[in-house]
Amino acid sequence: MSPSSKVPLVIFGPSGVGKGTLLKRLFAEFPDGFGFSVSHTTRAPRPGETDGKEYHFTTPEKFKDLIQCGAFIEHAQFSGNFYGTSFQTVRHVAETGRRCVLDIDAQGVQQIKRTDLNPIYLFISPPSMTVLRERLRGRATDSEEAIQKRLSTALKEIQYAREPNVYDYVIVNDDLEKAYEKFRQVALGQEVNQDMLPPLDD
Numbered sequence: 170m171s172p173s174s175k176v177p178l179v180i181f182g183p184s185g186v187g188k189g190t191l192l193k194r195l196f197a198e199f200p201d202g203f204g205f206s207v208s209h210t211t212r213a214p215r216p217g218e219t220d221g222k223e224y225h226f227t228t229p230e231k232f233k234d235l236i237q238c239g240a241f242i243e244h245a246q247f248s249g250n251f252y253g254t255s256f257q258t259v260r261h262v263a264e265t266g267r268r269c270v271l272d273i274d275a276q277g278v279q280q281i282k283r284t285d286l287n288p289i290y291l292f293i294s295p296p297s298m299t300v301l302r303e304r305l306r307g308r309a310t311d312s313e314e315a316i317q318k319r320l321s322t323a324l325k326e327i328q329y330a331r332e333p334n335v336y337d338y339v340i341v342n343d344d345l346e347k348a349y350e351k352f353r354q355v356a357l358g359q360e361v362n363q364d365m366l367p368p369l370d371d
């Protein structure tokens with residue numbers, strides 16, 4: 170990995186687009202190359218999730234205390250739950266010599282842009298809204314009501330990505346193998362033929 174690729178990497182994109190899937194593969198392939206910035210959340214753990222691994226699961230009261238202390242680089246409310254990235258988790262990853270990867274939403278991206286973190290921003294786009302809906306339903310982790318909430322938030326994420334100078338790279342997660350190959354190149358700081366943002370008006 171080139172030294173410049175140690176700059177933190179922020180990945181963002183609508184819920185269900187496949188960020189978790191791509192990250193899981195990257196960490197499996199390079200267990201010592203990358204470190205995930207484990208966010209805090211007030212949402213309930215999904216089956217198979219472990220505290221401190223996917224998230225630091227916390228209560229709304231504790232989360233508010235952490236906001237008060239200025240512990241977060243960014244934090245946001247999403248689908249009725251709080252999510253946040255603490256300065257401490259990013260520092261912790263940097264100390265291990267790994268490239269820090271942050272998986273956050275558009276509100277978080279806006280907040281990070283106001284700090285001196287200066288990461289690389291990578292937007293993961295669905296090929297179409299129809300595919301995004303299918304993936305959210307196919308994952309079967311949410312109620313229909315929660316899926317509708319995620320979809321309306323997804324539209325806001327996509328609108329934000331369309332604003333000028335928001336991302337450095339965009340990858341369309343259509344074919345997983347192809348998307349992963351590009352994702353891997355961006356993560357390793359290599360040259361990549363990046364995708365065009367699809368119309369996403371369906």
Ligand SMILES: Nc1ncnc2c1ncn2[C@@H]1O[C@H](COP(=O)(O)OP(=O)(O)OP(=O)(O)O)[C@@H](O)[C@H]1O
Pocket residue numbers: 182183184185186187188189190191304305307308342343344345346348
């Ligand atoms: N390229 C792909 N083709 C088909 N299915 C995919 C692809 N990428 C991911 N999926 C599937 O889409 C669903 C959503 O993916 P995933 O949970 O990784 O999304 P996410 O962006 O991490 O969502 P969230 O932000 O809500 O955690 C999963 O069931 C996953 O297996």
